[in-house]
Amino acid sequence: MMQKIQLLSTALFLSAAALSPSFAQEEKIGEGKVSISWQESQPAYKTIYGGKKAPAGAPNVIWILIDDVGYGAASVFGGLVNTPNLDSLANNGLRYTNFHTTGICSPTRAALLTGRNSHSAHMGLFPSNSVRADYPGYDGKIPSEKATIAEVLNENGYATFQLGKWHLTPDEETTDAGPFTRWPSGKGFDHNYGFLGGATDQYKPDLVEDNEHIKPDGTHLNKLLADKAISYITRLKSKAPDKPFFIYWAPGATHAPHQVDKQWSDKYKGKFDAGWDIYREKVLANQKKLGTVPANATLSERNSLVKAWKDLPEEERKLFARFFEVYAGFLEYTDYEIGRVLNYLKETGQLENTAVFVSIGDNGASKEGTEYGVTTKTVAFGKDKVTRDEYRKLVLSEYDKIGTKDVITSANYPLGWAQATNTPFKYWKQDAFSEGGTHNPLIVFYPKGIKERGIRNQYAHITDIYPTTLKLVGLNLPEKVKNYAQAPLEGQELNSSFANPNAPTKHTQQYYTIAGSRAIYKDGWKAAAAHHPDYIDFAFFEGERKSIVSDPSKDVWELYNLNEDFNERNNLAAKYPEKLKELKELYESEAKKYNVYPLIDWDYAARIRMQQNAVVNDANIEKK
Incomplete structure (x- = not known):
């Protein structure tokens, strides 16, 4: 019986430790020295059981x-x-x-x-x-x-x-x-x-x-x-x-x-x-x-x-x-x-x-x-x-x-x-x-x-x-x-x-990319390219789906000045082609920096599902 209690206590201890990364931490206090005698030795760190304390007066935080x-x-x-x-x-x-x-x-x-x-x-x-x-x-x-x-x-x-x-x-x-x-x-x-x-x-x-x-x-x-x-x-x-x-x-x-x-x-x-x-x-x-x-x-x-x-x-x-x-x-x-x-x-x-x-x-x-x-x-x-x-x-x-x-x-x-x-x-x-x-x-x-x-x-x-x-x-x-x-x-x-x-x-700058649709924001200007935005499963009616264009090079970029146009009413791509070019180049740089490529889209997802199911359903997707 005593052995069972000890095992249970150990399990609870390990479980608590696993759920609480702050259970024990190490704090470096020097280079340390190890000799045969403890009197001549000095640890390089000290263990803080129960973890560090939060800064004095630190607030509770709720993210909703x-x-x-x-x-x-x-x-x-x-x-x-x-x-x-x-x-x-x-x-x-x-x-x-x-x-x-x-x-x-x-x-x-x-x-x-x-x-x-x-x-x-x-x-x-x-x-x-x-x-x-x-x-x-x-x-x-x-x-x-x-x-x-x-x-x-x-x-x-x-x-x-x-x-x-x-x-x-x-x-x-x-x-x-x-x-x-x-x-x-x-x-x-x-x-x-x-x-x-x-x-x-x-x-x-x-x-x-x-x-x-x-x-x-x-x-x-x-x-x-x-x-x-x-x-x-x-x-x-x-x-x-x-x-x-x-x-x-x-x-x-x-x-x-x-x-x-x-x-x-x-x-x-x-x-x-x-x-x-x-x-x-x-x-x-x-x-x-x-x-x-x-x-x-x-x-x-x-x-x-x-x-x-x-x-x-x-x-x-x-x-x-x-x-x-x-x-x-x-x-x-x-x-x-x-x-x-x-x-x-x-x-x-x-x-x-x-x-x-x-x-x-x-x-x-x-x-x-x-x-x-x-x-x-x-x-x-x-x-x-x-x-x-x-x-x-x-x-x-x-x-x-x-x-x-x-x-x-x-x-x-x-x-x-x-x-x-x-x-x-x-x-x-x-x-x-x-x-x-x-x-x-x-x-x-x-x-x-x-x-x-x-x-x-x-x-x-x-x-x-x-x-x-x-x-x-x-x-x-x-x-x-x-x-x-x-x-x-x-x-x-x-x-x-x-x-x-x-x-x-x-x-001041931020890229966006979901399933090939993408945009780049810089100091109030925004360039954006839709990638089959009407892929909303409407065309399951009559057993058809709208064709998907998976080639991102064919996507059309638009340009907006959000400082003056809060909700993207006025496409300025034709008026300011150099600004659009600048932002597209910035997107390219950000995409490479943050692992955005390749552009995985819903067409890719549909193909993966087909492979996983080993069933090709013509009503589910048609691709040109």
Whole structure:
């Protein structure tokens, strides 16, 4: 019996050590000397058990990354979906109006957590087998030389917790057999609670706690995450009241499937009956009042794939309005659960010294719901032959299931709402060439450390949050993390803009690339090339898909002056060919520097899937 107890104690000790990289660290104290006698010897280092302490007075830090939210969705930036808790954060903090993500989920998450560009962090697309490629920018394996913020904070006295979506673990490593080096626990988090993939059912999530899958109990994932956040904080403070925490909170919301209890979606009944065209006009007016877009901004044209609301049949208008009532309820409910955690911190006296960063979206609004939306029986992502009329009837027949527990994991609103919630931009998620794919709201809130309030217009990128946080808590990037020499951070700190709305922009150039679509930003100028932007699975109707042009040399580049043209209304490529040439050359240089080449696109992904399945489905893809 005693042997069993000893073995159990040893296992628990090893488990705790594995989950806490800061359990014991070495600090060099000299050259050292080893002789036969201890009196004549001197160690070169000392071991610090329990890890280093955080800098005195260091704040708690919460990073919140909401999924698939366009610039014009949440009320905090002028949208028509109520987000009172985000509103409160912004009203008592800062709104960054010129903040950018990568254009899609895994690359944004890798860039955020490592402070390096997504291809530099080996996450040019996803870690899943179907789009992974054996090139440095696309192998889906974040290198140890580019440690996450959690690894750095954990080694410097912070408790670290991950909640929600991860989507950074290669497929073959997502079972309970591990290895766990690319799970959250292997990337610096003491504890994690959420899901490893890109999407999950909100009521039956593919739930993971620490290093094992667990069975969900039917509670909505938003509530589970908020409950767990409060539990982590409570438990930490009961044992180590002076130890600060870092929480990376990435809800499944508002990625598909759009699921929420009717008490939330029914709050919006009838509120979107005027449709997406009127929605865009109202939101632009709100944005101008708030100052989140320039006063001279005008709406981009309605995308050619989106019909005018007034031209839709009455039954389709009713259907599409319901899709967005559900989405709005889903987003407001997400805001509510965020508010529960913030209120807990306020009630326990911890909010004042907590820095909160909220990226409202990891990319623009999702185009993946296609023309009619996706529910349960509807065809998604071009897998089956079906006529347009058959598809339409399927969706209409499932009106009452929209937003419920019965929908599938790709359940999503129609494309018209993606453009509406991206107001005032063109295009959407995945389209890295467009502000609509990469331009998201950012909120920064820190009562103790940021006294200024209001709007900040400095250009910023998702990689900037890492160095900004390090400076805020009083740390520098270590030379080594877990004995791996660290590559420099590629983001720039925003701290100088906290107190000074006119502080110069530090992040002056940035490339973007997702699946071949690409852009380069430099001092307010932007050159961009779309790479089959209409690859939205529309052409599964009648069993066909639009042809894909995979040759990037045939892509047409456009040029914009974003200093004067906030949402890319005026293509200046013909007027300033030398500026376009300069920017294209800069993109070429950046692409080589950050492992962007070769350009892995959806055509490549489709071919890989065909090889893996050993089945060529002519209805799935046709290539010239």
